[in-house]
Amino acid sequence: MTTTTPKGAPHPLRAEALRGFPPLAGAAVIVLIAVLMIATARKWQGNWAETADQLHDSLLMILPVAAAAGCWRGGRERRRRTEELWSTAVRPPLTRLLAQAVPVALWVAAGYLLVIACAAVATWRYALGDHPHLILVPGDTVALMAAAVVGHVVGRTVHSMLTAPLLGVAGFAGLAAAVPHGDVQPLDPASFAVKGSWPVWWQPLAMTAWTLGLAVALTLVCAARRRATALVPLAAALTAGVLLVQGGDGTWRPDPLLRRQVCDTSTTPAICVNAQYGRLLPQVTTALSGVTGKLQGIQGLPARWADRENGPRTDEAQLPIVTPFGWSLVRGRLTRPDRYAWEAAAALSDRGQCERPSERVSLADGAVLTYLAPSPDQSEYDAVMAKGSAADRAHLRADQAARAKLATMDEQRRRTWLSAYFTARAVCDDKAVPSL
Structure with a gap:
């Protein structure tokens, strides 16, 4: 005998997603990341690479929050004392679990993606070059969803009102402890991005398989009728984990823009800025116009000012460094052109x-x-x-x-x-x- 949902009745997943706790979990993620991004706006606004790094680094804070939110949701029926009533439902345990776990995961992911969209709009106005870096977004989003699902399973399994906050604290401590340890760092979805580098194309896919595979395997062990099916996602997760560990630092490649220079050869010496913020060149040229105007016809000068990752070459002078952003360069503008010109002259x-x-x-x-x-x-x-x-x-x-x-x-x-x-x-x- 099969059961059908009455015509016109809302789908159970829709009802679970639009009411109660899941929207609040998504709002909590939005508020937490928004506070972090606003507090550090001087650092990232105007540079796509810094924006991507800041959003990725926020996982250290919101992954434990997602797990705690899922855990709190998982203990709902116990708090309501409706566990026995739910056990008499016609739907199988796995379906019931997913109907409660998936809404929190979706809202958490939606909150994260909304903040990414807002940060992109905020960066676009002041961007000095480069392009949006979205390669980390799929893996980070899936990791958040996986954390929420794992937290839900823990909340259903461990019967304590303190499980959710303790899980959040333990998750934060575990992620923070994993950061300085190179052996496990490739498996940490919240590990800090390598500055000036981006992952190879398969690293986000492997990270997705690693986090999602573990979450699916744990869910199947908890609620599936045939628990042996958990071996398939577990095998996928372990395979991805081995690839990440063996890849190590090789899963990151240097940003090619950091090796390129954008130059204005109409001045003496020429002025070259890093291609990552190539649109800053007119501002730099204007800031140094007083210096270059006094150097017309002078012999023995360096060929150019340059902003290279490993320092200037023998025929170059060091262009004043504008990184880290938020000091001499804020939201795409030089904060002190007079000091910038003085530092450039000192380099000569x-x-x-x-x-x-x-x-x-x-x-x-x-x-x-x-x-x-x-x-x-x-x-x-x-x-x-x-x-x-x-x-x-x-x-x-x-x-x-x-x-x-x-x-x-x-x-x-x-x-x-x-x-x-x-x-x-x-x-x-x-x-x-x-x-x-």
Whole structure:
């Protein structure tokens, strides 16, 4: 004898999904991630890679929440004391379990995806290059759903009002403990993304099989009539786990954009920024316009300012670093163009591996830096030195005299002097640096 749902009656899954606790679980996930993202907006807003990393890292907090929400849902019938009534239902145990577990999993996943969509809109307005990184989203979403289902099974099995909060605390502690251990880290769906890298194409699929396989296997063991069927998803989960562990760091590949430069060759030196935020180049060019305007016709300069992952090459100067975002670069804008220009000018006179310069050369370095881009803190520095010891005051007078002499030179003489200065700097020849 079979049973049918009366015509026009809502499906049990729909009723379970639209009422009571599942929507609240989804709302809790939305609020938690939204608070985290808003608090760190200066760091990620305007950069697709940082946005993806921040959303993925939030799993450390919301995976335990999803498991606790599923666990609380799993203990509903026990709290209502309707377990015996449910046991007399015609539907099989597996169907009854899924009808209660799936709504929480769907709402948790929907909340996470909604925050991802909102974060993408917030990033799009200020993005400086790159493209949305969605490769981690499927695996992260499935991991959240799996955590909710596993939590539901635990809630049905363990009869205690404290099971849900204890499961959440234990889950958070377990994920946090797994982060620094390389042996198990590939199996951790909340492990921190490798900065500047993205997973190979099969890593999210393996992570999905790992988390979902364990959740399905545990569900079948708990409620299926033929528990041996749990061996199939368990085998899939173990196979995926072996692939993840054996892959290790090999499951991540460097972001190719980090190795590319976007350049403006109309200036002297040329200005090259990392391709990951290539649309920042016009701002950088404008910020350095005061420096590059004073370097026209000067010999011995580096070929370009560059922002490379492993530092500048021999014919390059280091472009001021804008990472981590949230300090010198916020929401796609340079916060202190004057300081940025000063740091870029300082990189031109950086002597790298050269020996420590003499007092005469140090005065020349300070004069050149002040001429190209005065420090925003120069007046404060001078005031401190003026109140210092006799040696400090003597050094300040010599420094001011050198700055004044370079600033008052006629254009042709200053160009000749600067050419000799930068040519000597390039070969670490302090003796060839002209005096002021």
